[in-house]
Amino acid sequence: MDEPEPTTVSMAPPANAPETGGVHASSLVAQPPAPRMLPNGDLSRRARRRGDAIFRMLAQGSGALLLVIMAAIAVFLVLQAIPALKADTTSFLTTLGWAPDATPSSFGIASLAFGSVLTSLLALLISVPVAVGVALATSHYAPRWLARPLAYVVDLLAAVPSVVFGLWGLMYLVPIIIGPSSFLNHYLGFIPLFASNGTYGKSIFAASVVLAVMAIPIVAAISREVFIRTPQDQIEAAWAIGATKWEVIRTAVLPYGRSGVISGTVLGFGRAVGETIAVALVLSANYEISFHILEPGGNTIAANIANRYGEAAAVGRGALIASGLVLFIITLVVNFGARAIVGRSGRGGAS
Amino acid sequence: MKLPRHRAVLGLLAGSGLLITACGSDTGGGVGSPSTNPGGAVAITCSSGSLTAAGSTAQQNAVAQWIKDYLNKCSAANINYGGGGSGQGVQQFTDGKIDFAGSDFPLAAGTEQQAADARCKTGPAVNIPMVGGPIAIGYNVPGVTKALNLSSSNLAKIFSGKITNWNDAAIAQDNPGTQLPSLGIQTFHRSDGSGTTYNFTNYLSNDAKADWAVGTNKNWAAPGGQGAKGSQGVAQGVKSTPGGIGYFELSFATQSQIPYAAVGNAEGKFVPLTQANAVNFLSKANVPGTGGDLKLQFDYATTDATAYPNLLVTYEIVCSKGNAPDKLPLLKNFLGYAASPAGQQELTGQGSIPLPDNLQNQVRQAVGSLG
Numbered sequence: 001m002d003e004p005e006p007t008t009v010s011m012a013p014p015a016n017a018p019e020t021g022g023v024h025a026s027s028l029v030a031q032p033p034a035p036r037m038l039p040n041g042d043l044s045r046r047a048r049r050r051g052d053a054i055f056r057m058l059a060q061g062s063g064a065l066l067l068v069i070m071a072a073i074a075v076f077l078v079l080q081a082i083p084a085l086k087a088d089t090t091s092f093l094t095t096l097g098w099a100p101d102a103t104p105s106s107f108g109i110a111s112l113a114f115g116s117v118l119t120s121l122l123a124l125l126i127s128v129p130v131a132v133g134v135a136l137a138t139s140h141y142a143p144r145w146l147a148r149p150l151a152y153v154v155d156l157l158a159a160v161p162s163v164v165f166g167l168w169g170l171m172y173l174v175p176i177i178i179g180p181s182s183f184l185n186h187y188l189g190f191i192p193l194f195a196s197n198g199t200y201g202k203s204i205f206a207a208s209v210v211l212a213v214m215a216i217p218i219v220a221a222i223s224r225e226v227f228i229r230t231p232q233d234q235i236e237a238a239w240a241i242g243a244t245k246w247e248v249i250r251t252a253v254l255p256y257g258r259s260g261v262i263s264g265t266v267l268g269f270g271r272a273v274g275e276t277i278a279v280a281l282v283l284s285a286n287y288e289i290s291f292h293i294l295e296p297g298g299n300t301i302a303a304n305i306a307n308r309y310g311e312a313a314a315v316g317r318g319a320l321i322a323s324g325l326v327l328f329i330i331t332l333v334v335n336f337g338a339r340a341i342v343g344r345s346g347r348g349g350a351s
Numbered sequence: 352m353k354l355p356r357h358r359a360v361l362g363l364l365a366g367s368g369l370l371i372t373a374c375g376s377d378t379g380g381g382v383g384s385p386s387t388n389p390g391g392a393v394a395i396t397c398s399s400g401s402l403t404a405a406g407s408t409a410q411q412n413a414v415a416q417w418i419k420d421y422l423n424k425c426s427a428a429n430i431n432y433g434g435g436g437s438g439q440g441v442q443q444f445t446d447g448k449i450d451f452a453g454s455d456f457p458l459a460a461g462t463e464q465q466a467a468d469a470r471c472k473t474g475p476a477v478n479i480p481m482v483g484g485p486i487a488i489g490y491n492v493p494g495v496t497k498a499l500n501l502s503s504s505n506l507a508k509i510f511s512g513k514i515t516n517w518n519d520a521a522i523a524q525d526n527p528g529t530q531l532p533s534l535g536i537q538t539f540h541r542s543d544g545s546g547t548t549y550n551f552t553n554y555l556s557n558d559a560k561a562d563w564a565v566g567t568n569k570n571w572a573a574p575g576g577q578g579a580k581g582s583q584g585v586a587q588g589v590k591s592t593p594g595g596i597g598y599f600e601l602s603f604a605t606q607s608q609i610p611y612a613a614v615g616n617a618e619g620k621f622v623p624l625t626q627a628n629a630v631n632f633l634s635k636a637n638v639p640g641t642g643g644d645l646k647l648q649f650d651y652a653t654t655d656a657t658a659y660p661n662l663l664v665t666y667e668i669v670c671s672k673g674n675a676p677d678k679l680p681l682l683k684n685f686l687g688y689a690a691s692p693a694g695q696q697e698l699t700g701q702g703s704i705p706l707p708d709n710l711q712n713q714v715r716q717a718v719g720s721l722g
Contacts, residue, residue, distance in 0.1 A: 099570070170584065175591050199537060201592070202577050285542035285578035296577040307580060310408070310436020311544030311569055313463065317442070 077325040084318025092322065097287045098304065100319035101312065107319045109301070109326050111287045116300040116327065119204055119279065120272035122293065123211035128265055130212075131219035135257075136249060138220075139227040151224060158217035166278030169210035174282060177206050181294040196294045202284035204298040210278050215268035222267065226260025227253050259342045266338035270331060276302040301327045394691035397425035398680035405433035406440020406453035409546055409600065410482040410665040414453065416697050417689045428681055437546060444668055445470050450678055451669040451686075454478075455546020456569070457646040458668060467668065474672025477644040479717050481689055483704040485629040485662040486551050487604040487611035489589050490596040492517055494532055495610075498623065500525040502615030507555045507562035509596060510538050512575035517594065525621070539588040539597035540571040542578030550663035551598045557651035558617050558660060598661075602702020614661050618654040625659070626704050632658035634707035643671045643717040645710075662704075672722040683721055690714040 085092055087105045095108025138151045181200035188194040234252040243251060280303035284296035305320045312320060404414070414432045422428060432453070435443075440452035445466045457478040458464045467476035488501060501509075505521050508514040514521060518531045541548045549569040556567045565572040579585045582599035586607050589595040601624065604611045613621040622628055635658060637648040651660055667686060674682060688694045695705035706714060 099568075099572075102568075170587065198535070199577070202579070202588075280542070280580050281584065283542070283578070284576075307543035308570070309439070311438040311546075313438055313459075314442070316438065 074325075074328070077321055077328060080318055081322035081325050082318075084315050085322055087315045088319070096289065098308065098319070101316040105315050105319075109323055111289050112299055112301045112304050112323060113326055113330065114289050115204070115283075115298045116273050116302070116330065118291075118293075119207050119211055119283075119298065119300055120269050122204065122208035123215055123272045124265060124269055126208060126212035127215040127268060128219055128261070131216045131264070131268070132223055132261060134216065134220040135223035135227055135261075136253070139224050140245075140249060140253065151221075154217050154220050154224075156217075157213075158221065162214060162275055162278045163281075165210050165214050166281035169206060169278060169282040173209060174201050174206050177201065177203075177209065181205060185294055193291055193293055195292050197292075199296055200294055202282060202296045204283070204293040207279050207282045207298065207300075208293070210282055211272040211275055214275065214278065215272050218271055219261070219264040219268045222264030223257060223261045226257040230256045262338055262342050266335060269334055273300075273331060273334075274302055274327065275300075276306045279303040280306040301330075394693040395421060395424045395688050396684045397428065398684050399425075399427035400677055400681045401429035401431075402451075402678060402681055402685060403431050403433075403449045404440075404451045404453060404667075405435050405443055405449050406668075407437045407455050407546065407665045408434040409455055409484055409663065410453050410703070412701050413482045413698055413703050414689075416701070417685070417694055420694070420697065421685055421688055428685075430681070430685060436544070438544070441467070441668060444476070450674070450682060451667050453481075454666050454668050455663055456549060457666055471670035471673045474670060474722065475642065475644070476668055477642070477671045477717065478640070478646045478666040478668055479643075479686070479690075479714055480645055480647055480664045480706060480710065481667050481686075481714065482665045482698060483629060483633050483662060483706060484547075484665065484702070485601045485624055485626075485659060485704060486547055486554075486598050487601045487609075487624055488596065488598055488614055488661070489586065489604045489609035489611045491589050491593055491609065492532065492534065493593050495529060497526075497529050498610060499529070499612045500615070500621040501612040502619055502621070503555060503558035503617075504562045504615070506614065507559035509536055510540070510555070510576065511562070511564065511573045512538075513562070525615075534594045537588075537592050537595045538576035539579055539585045539592075539595055540573075540576050541582070541585060542571070542580050544569045545582075546663050546665070547582060547598065547600060551661060553649075554614075554651065554661045557649075558615070600663075600702050605702065614659070616654065616656065616658065616660050617652045618656075620654070620656040622656055622659045624661075626699060628657050628659035629662050629704045630707050631655065632660055632662060633664070633704070634709055636710070638710075638713065643720055645713055645717055647710075669721060671720075674721060679721065683718055686718045686721075687715065690718055 084100060084105075088095075088100070088107055089104040090106045090108060092108055094110050095106060096111045098107045098112075099105070100107040134150075134154060138147045138154070142150055178200045181196070181203065184194045185196045185200075189196070230253045234256065235248055238248045238252045279300050283298050283300065283303055285299045285303065285307060286297045287299060288297060290297060301323045305324060308316065309320055411432065411434045418430045418432060421430060437452075437454040437456060440449070441454055441458065441463065443449045444452035445463075447470050458467055458476060464476070470476065488506065490499060492499070499522075501522070502525055505514060505525065508521070515536055517534045517536055523529075523531055546569060548571050549567060552563070552565070552572075553567040555563040571578065577588060579588045579597075582603050585597040585599050586603040586609060589597040590607050590609055601611075603609070611624055613623040616622055632649070632653070632655075633647075635650040635653050635655070637650065638645055639648055640646045646666075647664055649660070650658075653660070667689075669682065669686070690706075690711060692711070695711060698705045705711070
């Protein structure tokens with residue numbers, strides 16, 4: 001707020017302010033918007049009522065439109081999916097594989113949903129700690145001249161198209177991730193997660209790293225906004241009882257920003273689970289459920305749609321739309337879950 | 352033109368990275384200019400109006416070149432070809448949204464054919480082959496300079512994970528005099544549905560029945576290996592992975608300077624991939640259809656050692672009768688140009704191959720009788 005907030009006492013404008021053609025320049029600057037200052041003006045009350053009604057209609061209309069769009073999407077998905085689901089000769093929920101256009105038609109969501117959730121969770125595991133660090137650095141550690149450019153760069157990272165991340169992953173990350181992958185396998189291979197058949201590269205691990213890079217700016221930006229808003233009195237209170245910088249962050253900033261970090265994480269999950277082209281480029285795409293994250297393989301719902309849509313026949317398209325419906329449901333469940341967590345945590349500031 | 356070509360040859364001989372770059376840009380930009388084609392500049396007959404088509408991405412470059420040639424001559428016409436994949440093309444054709452579809456597969460008998468026929472109302476929808484595309488088996492085996500010989504049975508075993516090392520006795524036996532390193536084989540296949548996969552697996556199912564269990568499919572179905580999106584992705588994977596092997600259209604092999612194998616035919620003879628060998632294989636194809644339908648059946652059983660058996664053909668799917676009167680002249684003239692010697696000549700140098708003469712004649716006849 002750069003404009004000085006006018007004080008009501010000193011500046012009572014003329015009653016017919018909106019109608020006056022030539023107002024003195026200085027009074028025009030000082031004048032607040034007229035309707036706010038005319039609680040008793042008959043004419044302006046009517047104008048205000050009309051404005052109120054129009055604005056209420058616009059706002060409510062937008063809200064209703066959103067609900068209609070959501071419902072339309074759900075109806076579209078269900079209608080398109082039903083014929084394909086009827087044609088499926090095996091269980092849609094448990095089948096591993098995707099051959100909807102074969103005779104007999106057989107396809108299942110199991111491996112795809114598993115891959116979507118696994119890659120996104122791994123991506124969050126990598127990105128959230130980094131993103132919270134970035135947010136704290138820009139909100140509390142970096143000097144002011146550095147904090148603003150840094151925050152700007154983080155926001156810029158969020159605007160990079162995902163296909164660029166995908167190409168980066170495919171051309172650069174996949175070849176070099178073979179090194180760390182075989183290292184992990186060599187020393188931690190006894191953990192099933194890091195087991196491998198000896199090939200590395202286009203793996204769930206690589207896809208998760210790409211998704212993590214994409215999720216970092218979102219989580220960081222939202223966390224930063226909340227951290228900045230930590231009440232100054234709480235921070236000063238912590239200083240006053242002799243807390244160190246780290247203790248101030250731990251006792252005042254982090255608890256206050258908790259709900260913001262969770263919101264950011266949910267949005268990051270949304271971006272990761274819905275990411276299509278970057279994952280389609282990086283993942284090797286098979287239809288198995290395997291926790292061997294270093295091996296080539298894995299697939300996600302979104303990547304499968306991108307890979308299969310072009311050559312799909314009628315049943316194949318319906319099957320892909322059915323998988324889209326599952327993705328829609330997963331996102332809804334995660335969103336509601338996160339809301340419940342934020343609601344229960346009670347304390348906490350923004351968003 | 353002369354200088355880069357010359358340098359490209361040098362690049363091939365010397366295998367030098369710097370010169371390769373020069374070649375790569377040459378293949379993209381310098382594709383046969385129409386004026387130098389034998390018999391060019393006579394084939395185009397103009398009509399006005401507009402055509403919309405979509406489908407196969409395998410023939411997208413070829414169709415784009417034909418459109419460019421056609422519109423250069425005939426400014427009153429308007430032709431659009433959107434990619435999107437064969438499945439989408441056929442769907443849009445069946446829905447009546449486009450005038451013809453490009454497809455890597457002929458219409459499947461049954462519901463797909465019936466739905467397309469219903470769209471055409473007065474005549475069946477027919478498949479007209481237009482572009483041939485040889486599929487290269489590219490590999491990355493450091494130290495091997497001579498082109499490898501890979502039999503169909505060895506290819507089947509490699510791509511289903513039964514042969515896992517380049518120094519396997521079965522490979523060595525077919526390549527006397529070549530020192531094969533002890534190096535793990537990393538296979539790459541398409542992760543998206545594709546006509547390339549369909550035709551490669553069709554070759555394996557026919558010429559290596561005993562070793563190829565998963566049949567013919569446009570989606571990769573064999574276990575193991577790494578998937579990559581698009582032929583570009585497969586070529587990139589092979590190029591960057593020592594021990595890698597994959598299948599992609601010839602143009603990707605030449606652009607990325609990936610060496611490719613001579614593949615075994617039904618009799619076990621090794622056929623190097625050249626345009627002549629690929630066209631020769633196409634000329635042996637059967638045409639079982641009637642009424643202008645030119646769906647091809649490849650003769651995988653051929654024992655001719657100059658017929659390269661691993662290739663795909665893209666079709667234009669059109670209504671044999673019942674085309675809108677305002678579209679018909681342009682449809683016939685445009686497809687007629689594509690099938691003409693000048694149009695087919697445009698295909699060389701793009702990694703595609705022209706149809707053999709016998710087939711070109713049949714295609715021109717079929718296009719001429721559209722109604």
